Amino acid sequence: MQTRMTWIAAACVAAGLAISSGAYAIGGASGPHVGYPASGKLGAVVLNPYELAPLTAVIKNGGYTVTDAEVRIVPKEGGQEIKYKVSDTQVRTHGGIPVFGLYPDYRNTVEVSYTRFANGKSERVEKEIYRIYAGPANIRTAGYAGVTSVFPKAEVKKMDPAFSDRLYLINNMIAATPESTRAVWNNPMGGALEWNRYPQNAIYDTKGELRWYMEPSSIFNYHDIYRAGIMMGFRQNKDGAFTWGYGQRYVKYDLMGREIWNRRLPDGYNDFSHAMDPMQNGNYLVRVASSDHVRADGKHVRTVRDVIIEVDPNGNVVDEWRLFDILDPYRDNVLKVLDQGAVCLNIDASQAGKTLSAEQLAEQDKSDKFGDIVGSGAGRNWVHVNSVDYDPTDDSIIISSRHQSALIKIGRDKKVKWIMGSPEGWKKEFADKVLTPVDSKGNKIKCEGSKCEGSFDWTWTQHTGWRVDSMSDKKTFILSVFDNGDARGMEQPPLPDMKYSRAVFFKIDQEKMTVEQIWEYGKERGHDWYSPVTSLTEYMPDKKSVFVYSATAGATYNFKTGAFESAPNPYIDEFKWGEKEPSVEIQFKGTSGYQAMPVDLSKAFSQ
Template sequence: MMFRAKPVLVACATVVLSLATGTAAYAAGGSSGAQVRYAKQGQIGEVVTNPYKIAPLTAIIKNGGYQLTGVTVRIVPKPNGSEIKYMVDDSELRTHGGIPVFGLYPDYVNTVEVSYTRISETGERKAISEKYTLYAPPVNTEVNGTVSMKSTMFKTCVVKSDPKFKDRLYLVNNLLVSPPKGSRVIWNNPAGGALEWSFYPQNAIIDASGEVRWYLNPDSIYDMASVYHAGVMMGFQQGKDGALTWGYGQRYVKYDIMGRKIFNRRLPISYNDFSHSMDQAQNGHYFLRVASSDVKRADGKNVRSVRDVITELSADGRVVDEWRLFDILDPYRSIVIKSLDQGAVCLNLDANAAGKTLSAKDLAEQDKSDKWGDITGVGIGRNWAHVNSVDYDPTDDSIIISSRHQSAIVKIGRDKKVKWILGAPDGWKPELARLTLTPVDKDGKPLKCEHGACENTDFDWTWTQHTAFRIDEKSDKRFIYLSVFDNGDGRHFEQPALADMKYSRAVIYKIDQQKRTVQQLWEYGKELGHKWYSPVTSLVQYEADKDSIMVYSATPEMKLEHGKAVGAPNPYLMEFNYGSKTPAFEIRILGSMGYQAMPFRIQKAFHHTDGNL
């Protein structure tokens, strides 16, 4: 028997739009000029959602022609959710033409409480508190058409939550596999370059409950089919003015959290292939990890270099200085490169090469060839350094870099001279080996170390590490406290007998620059073994506001099988009270290729300390 479905009847009320009432009218203009007559909920202007096209979970409540001051915004949390509440400077109100609203839940009818003083054209001041009801749409990002990829936003699971961190917001900088529309675009001049790394962006801000409260929809500023508008979005930092800086491919950019463009610039022509690190320095300049567009090698060949140049740019984009690391370090030091797992060389994942290493013969044959680009090897024009962070030290006008493929952290002065190397002394030229720091115990006694290993101690160097950050609040001109993520591949210059013997660590070092020693103060991760092992990416960073260490183990549980990656990693996002070996806060990011993460400070974005930024 067949049943015919009954039609669904919807009762429709007739709506009369009158030009005489501002709240019900949707027309604009007219004989009186550019008067705005859009619907509005409250006592000022209309609501504009996603005002700058790249931040869908934001909105602006327009000022309605009034002057506003003394603004506070609160997003009413979901049951048992995390509250977002912030004050807004008058400068931000003027910049956005109204009240900026940040932190809407996606696919949800949000209640937004605002309080403000409204100043009329006659100078009358009226204190107002009111509620707005704002719907924000679901997260909408790129998909590849497969049923298994219905949503490209990661899921989260809160493992541990300390009340001290209940107000935290975290910016998570992750990556997605390139969808087909962009995966065929590779810059073959020669093979390799930024578009070989054209992963699709997955950048979001989550609250302490694990809910997405902001995400970047890059469509209007990103084009996977364009050499100059694609690449991997990396190196996010929140500056003193609260805005975000980062880079991707051939660009470096600055946007505020509402999505307003401050600048979006192509790299200076001398350089190409930004990735990993853009440091907003204390001197107001930007330090970018790039590569040289054209280098004349000693053999007379012209090549593009690979991830081995630091350029310093002024606020207006002029090149102030550069550090050409192939002239400063040794691009032929191969002891680390010969120990790397070729299946996971940073983001270049090749399961067919898992566990394999390069021999001296392999490197010698490679160097005789014209194989250039993003390949692990020695010599200018190959990925010999793979610098993944740069941090400016204002006490002596120097930079601190992390070189993954040298398993070394290096401090270099304005004069381009190496000040010290934190890493095993093996394999360096004598003049550089002399600059390696001496490991000491808590009493300052030198430790016995050979072939990258130190006996009878917990001290270890870092191996294929990421993020060597100076802890400014604890450091001075003599002593440097350094936070590092020790990924752990090629530990002690070898691959272990079994892959699951590898482990990663979050580490804090103390460097005495006068005595030229290094002491390991704290570590976490070794005791967890392989389950916490991140072969690539990740971050460790000190947070002064809570005297804590934030750790992002970004690629644990990544599996490589039958020539491809099987399943996405499940990153750990943690915060530790300084000195503690037990995390006070922990969120798992489920099913996502992690790069880095950091706390995002909402008050910094909207309520500047001097009121003039």
């Protein structure tokens, strides 16, 4: 008996030691007890719950049913308050109250109110305080001279109180690094891994404070060809989540960093970049290229930025627009006048101001040189689509083609409906689709070649040709564009610093096939505001405003040596509709931007 009692005692001591050291048996030595530390009336606080957004947290529900929640991030002195309601759906989805907008390297004060239910009893809790420390913002940076911070500093130059509740997402990237250029996909037939820069995605408030950023290591890897590539095409969906793509993937995540889906492109397509547009029917338009295309000369090529696919929520490809079959891939008027120092993100200062001669282009077209190079024909960068939008009134898409300097509307039947761009160089079948410029009274504006009288101008190497849905119908189409301005007038200017960019809106009469320029900004800012590549112009219906990101403006360039002496210093500007001066201006220091946009927290958390 003594031996048996001794064994039992020893076993109990061993079990106690195991429990204290955390070495539990299957099922847990203490059973299904949950004993995480709680700092309030709910459960534990989990910082960065999905390992993608370090300035977010979830206050776990603590076993209660939680409803009617609201969150307030107490601002720093003189800072911007972030306050939002949380739907019961969001509380259930995250297993607690989602917290967004923490300051980095700071002990944040978070106020929450909610109702909790358990065992037939309910309690309303008002203004419960949680103290949440978020660590310093930290992602990979470029190691070249001149980099002084992980994220760009934001200088708020102008802020109208009407916009003081804004939160702005910037979709930027660091410069190419040795790590990002070790794997190359573009030899010999092209691919997007040439564009393999580390993402710098962040949200700033109107005080210039960082309030969210992506730490992408869980979904991005420089060295994995199927997890690399520049993140582009961010759009906030009507459910509040964001969609975008990179390299060989297209994805959807919410603001907390929770994955909704993350998919490889369908196998027949490759090289996402620039554009992924949510359609009104729940599908997505995705700008890709063909993995294998047979040219008329029998050569098989991977094409370059010239295919649009429509995918449904399950990832099925329900339609495609093969632009090399729809348009003229040999229209080379614009290709011959592009500044070869800034062919979209392939910026090479040593080639600044240089153009391709007709002889060079013709020689290249006859050769087997394919890939992400400026040139005619499928297999080269002849069209370079950088945005795509959808018009539900006639089931059409609208593309922005940088290398044709044109906005083009194409129907479901794959026929061109109209072309908003210079009439030069179009074949007969497209020439009558080019819109006619008119003034505010409907009078035709005199144009010769690519230049028109008065203030009207076509767009040049433009980005983001989007339909303003709230102002458009089947007859009238309001178009917003960022007119980058390279090769303006189908030529390079005598002096490089004569270049300028514009945010511009057009009114298109789709019955009369006319176009009227109704608003512009940027020409008066001159070369300081000039963005040779990227950028965005968008109408924002919530504040009836125009949002603009001149995303590669402000770089210091030495015209004598042909070298950039600093990274770009891009501008965010926001205008009240119809006004000529911005109500908001924020400049970011030392960063290359792609696009930016206001973020709507009510979409993200209240639905």
